[in-house]
Amino acid sequence: MKGFKPSAxxxxxxxxxxxxxxxxxxxxxxxxxxxxxxxxxxxxETFFVLIGFRNYISILSNPDFWWAFGRTVxxxxxxxxxxxxLGLGLAMLVEKATRGxxxxxxxxxxxxxxxxxxxxxQFKFMFNDNIGLxxxxxxxxxxxxxxxxxxxxxxxxxxxxxxxxVWSSTSIFAILILAGLLAMxxxxxxxxxxxxxxxxxxxxxxxxxxxxxxxxxxxxxxxxDVARAYDIVKIMTDGGPAGRTExxxxxxxxxxxxxxxxxxxxxxxxxxxxxxxxxxVYFYNKLAAARAQIGAEW
Amino acid sequence: MATVSLKxxxxxxxxxxxxxxxxxxxxxxxxIALVGPSGCGKSTTLRMIAGLEDISGGNIDxxxxxxxxxxxxxxxxxxxxxxxxxxxxxxVRENLGFSxxxxxxxxxxxxxxxxxxxxxxGLDELLERRPSQLxxxxxxxxxxxxxxxxxxxxxxxxxxxxxxxxxxxxxxRTEIKKLHAKVKSTVIYVTHDQVEAMTLADRIxxxxxxxxxxxxxxxxxxxxxxxxxVAGFIGSPPMNLHEATxxxxxxxxxxxxxxxxxxxxxxxxxxxxxxVFGIRPDxxxxxGHGLSSGGETEVHRLDLxxxxxxxxxxxxxxxxxxxxxxxxxRMLNPKPLKAGDRIGMSFDLSRAHLFSAETGKSLRN
Numbered sequence: 329m330k331g332f333k334p335s336a337x338x339x340x341x342x343x344x345x346x347x348x349x350x351x352x353x354x355x356x357x358x359x360x361x362x363x364x365x366x367x368x369x370x371x372x373e374t375f376f377v378l379i380g381f382r383n384y385i386s387i388l389s390n391p392d393f394w395w396a397f398g399r400t401v402x403x404x405x406x407x408x409x410x411x412x413x414l415g416l417g418l419a420m421l422v423e424k425a426t427r428g429x430x431x432x433x434x435x436x437x438x439x440x441x442x443x444x445x446x447x448x449x450q451f452k453f454m455f456n457d458n459i460g461l462x463x464x465x466x467x468x469x470x471x472x473x474x475x476x477x478x479x480x481x482x483x484x485x486x487x488x489x490x491x492x493x494v495w496s497s498t499s500i501f502a503i504l505i506l507a508g509l510l511a512m513x514x515x516x517x518x519x520x521x522x523x524x525x526x527x528x529x530x531x532x533x534x535x536x537x538x539x540x541x542x543x544x545x546x547x548x549x550x551x552x553d554v555a556r557a558y559d560i561v562k563i564m565t566d567g568g569p570a571g572r573t574e575x576x577x578x579x580x581x582x583x584x585x586x587x588x589x590x591x592x593x594x595x596x597x598x599x600x601x602x603x604x605x606x607x608x609v610y611f612y613n614k615l616a617a618a619r620a621q622i623g624a625e626w
Numbered sequence: 627m628a629t630v631s632l633k634x635x636x637x638x639x640x641x642x643x644x645x646x647x648x649x650x651x652x653x654x655x656x657x658i659a660l661v662g663p664s665g666c667g668k669s670t671t672l673r674m675i676a677g678l679e680d681i682s683g684g685n686i687d688x689x690x691x692x693x694x695x696x697x698x699x700x701x702x703x704x705x706x707x708x709x710x711x712x713x714x715x716x717x718v719r720e721n722l723g724f725s726x727x728x729x730x731x732x733x734x735x736x737x738x739x740x741x742x743x744x745x746x747x748g749l750d751e752l753l754e755r756r757p758s759q760l761x762x763x764x765x766x767x768x769x770x771x772x773x774x775x776x777x778x779x780x781x782x783x784x785x786x787x788x789x790x791x792x793x794x795x796x797x798x799r800t801e802i803k804k805l806h807a808k809v810k811s812t813v814i815y816v817t818h819d820q821v822e823a824m825t826l827a828d829r830i831x832x833x834x835x836x837x838x839x840x841x842x843x844x845x846x847x848x849x850x851x852x853x854x855x856v857a858g859f860i861g862s863p864p865m866n867l868h869e870a871t872x873x874x875x876x877x878x879x880x881x882x883x884x885x886x887x888x889x890x891x892x893x894x895x896x897x898x899x900x901x902v903f904g905i906r907p908d909x910x911x912x913x914g915h916g917l918s919s920g921g922e923t924e925v926h927r928l929d930l931x932x933x934x935x936x937x938x939x940x941x942x943x944x945x946x947x948x949x950x951x952x953x954x955x956r957m958l959n960p961k962p963l964k965a966g967d968r969i970g971m972s973f974d975l976s977r978a979h980l981f982s983a984e985t986g987k988s989l990r991n
Contacts, residue, residue, distance in 0.1 A: 515711030523725035
């Protein structure tokens with residue numbers, strides 16, 4: 329090896345580069361490539377047949393795909409807004425607590441400590457129409473005599489999934505907004521009180537603008553989370569009944585592994601990532617605007 | 627505009643009493659300074675008047691109305707905070723107009739009042755900027771502007787200048803004085819800086835550990851301090867205060883050095899009394915180089931060794947050794963001196979102070 333002497337930094341970084349290339353770059357390129365082939369897991373030779381954009385055309389003209397796409401956006405909108413409101417409420421209550429705030433903060437993070445798969449199982453049990461906690465409670469309280477088919481009727485199933493999603497992730501909003509509230513200087517709030525603000529006006533004009541960037545950070549994180557929602561849905565309804573709760577990634581998973589149509593699934597996946605990128609860009613812009621507005625120095 | 631009256635005003639946190647039932651009457655349009663060392667309860671008192679702290683006992687009366695249980699927004703007060711407390715997400719214009727907007731003022735009325743305040747404080751160039759784009763002094767002016775647009779009954783200032791550098795502080799002090807002359811309103815001004823209190827206030831309230839030590843005009847608290855604490859707190863450089871015992875018409879200090887007992891205190895002390903003797907640097911001066919008016923009736927002269935001098939340009943502080951301690955003096959026509967030089971010093975005893983060593987109260991009255 330005369331004449332080729334790479335410098336020490338390059339040599340030291342090389343192993344990391346090799347590993348990264350092997351586990352990230354190559355699979356990424358391969359999957360992108362396969363989205364232009366009719367690749368089926370059961371027929372390996374199809375991996376080498378190029379069909380151009382036919383996969384993309386076929387998914388874009390497939391109503392099932394668009395339904396899944398729309399449902400994902402709907403879930404994202406509803407879940408994020410609910411989580412935002414509940415998280416804000418929780419954070420403001422915890423901030424008011426003068427004693428035991430640490431323990432409350434820890435308790436608040438409990439839902440985040442459970443695997444989404446387990447959350448799925450838990451809610452699947454709770455919403456079971458025969459033995460579930462929810463129906464049991466509703467019937468015991470005399471609110472209804474019927475066994476409500478929570479996971480069987482399509483709208484109710486979607487509601488149940490939303491509730492599970494909100495339960496497990498509201499704490500992300502709560503924690504981030506609480507961080508904002510705790511970091512906020514108290515004098516502007518006092519100034520607002522002296523300036524004639526009612527508690528609501530103080531919140532509306534002073535507290536909220538300050539906390540907004542923190543809420544947008546949570547929004548960004550959660551939009552990525554929900555856009556790739558898979559586990560809770562997979563366990564609770566598996567996209568059912570009759571595909572009525574199918575989301576983007578459950579559809580991708582089904583196409584890839586149940587139907588073994590890997591090329592098509594990869595095309596869907598790449599298209600779905602556009603959704604995530606769009607939301608990230610949107611919330612980042614909002615975040616930047618909100619930060620500029622409060623003159624944040626971070 | 628309004629009077630403010632505090633009656634037996636008390637603040638407790640749990641079992642700790644911070645403000646011990648203070649009484650204070652403030653006249654309409656009066657500029658009152660609450661001054662004292664940190665932890666003396668002056669800011670707490672101000673915040674109770676503002677309604678930002680609950681009161682634990684007593685009464686607060688603004689303009690003839692007991693406001694104890696009213697929230698801050700119903701008290702018609704304005705407050706300027708130490709940290710300015712501007713709304714960071716609003717422009718200067720929005721900051722100024724915020725209270726009017728909340729009160730539902732008409733657009734043109736709001737614009738007019740914001741323009742007035744901005745003109746008074748010279749903020750016209752800055753109206754579209756945000757607080758983060760302003761310097762400390764500019765932020766301070768915006769905070770004051772925000773207070774004056776409301777035309778409140780009472781202005782409350784909570785150490786408004788302590789975040790500014792020394793030069794800007796002097797400048798803003800003048801601005802506040804001009805402002806008060808223009809807007810003519812009742813002002814309660816909290817500061818730990820006795821110079822600010824002296825220069826700005828009609829009357830000064832000196833607080834210590836939750837009690838009021840003395841209330842008086844700047845001249846009163848300077849020339850006739852009611853307690854040893856006030857004597858030491860007001861005035862810069864501070865008054866020389868040293869413990870002594872009355873004996874045979876003389877004041878004998880701890881190491882045996884003595885001075886004649888000033889005439890005005892002769893009838894007020896008895897032999898053996900423990901007292902604190904106080905004399906301001908202006909009244910203890912190098913003979914021929916001080917504030918002597920020529921009319922002194924009771925001057926006592928001594929030759930004392932100089933321990934150190936501090937030239938300040940317009941004057942020189944001379945520390946002379948007497949009774950084993952350094953006594954500070956002012957020399958107005960400086961002459962070269964070095965440590966160890968002996969110098970003739972004059973004590974103007976007619977202007978000296980005597981306090982009870984036990985209670986700290988002045989023996990003048």
